[in-house]
Amino acid sequence: QKEVEQDPGPLSVPEGAIVSLNCTYSNSAFQYFMWYRQYSRKGPELLMYTYSSGNKEDGRFTAQVDKSSKYISLFIRDSQPSDSATYLCAMGGIQGAQKLVFGQGTRLTINP
């Protein structure tokens, strides 16, 4: 069993739709949960960060963490063509080096 599982998609939705991206994990030591966005031929950039369980909202983006179910989600409201990218979930423990474990990434396309 992989430590972090993410549906690779691809996922294609019309502009304006609500998008839901998800990851499950098996390591209960994970405390930090992140979503990275990666445009084609670019490095990943941090989109959202959450510590422990709960919700976090930033503009059109909402990150949810449910540690009891070992499940995290990223919601994108009013999706735009510029949101088309690969989205990677990442998780880490509280150890100093913060070695993150990444999901496989979900390729998302928003169609105008």
Added chain:
Amino acid sequence: NAGVTQTPKFRILKIGQSMTLQCAQDMNHNYMYWYRQDPGMGLKLIYYSVGAGITDKGEVPNGYNVSRSTTEDFPLRLELAAPSQTSVYFCASRARDQIGNTIYFGEGSWLTVV
């Protein structure tokens, strides 16, 4: 600030050749990382460093070596390149006391071994 700079951007190697991927950061970050990204496989940690003179293996270290002689630089050495090392390589860095756990990535190095 340039952030994390990787060179070269693209490289084709023949089987058995060796090369070094360069990585430099100008943010005075303590932690530096090398990841590889294969299609549909996410990012796999190759090596990491918590400071100058200190390096440690990640998840997929075989076939690679690193050094950290300065805070700024963290080169990745490929010895005896193999087709299985065809991948996109990302260098990343982070401050030790970074709030929000932000890891900054470089733009990537595309390597093909033929």
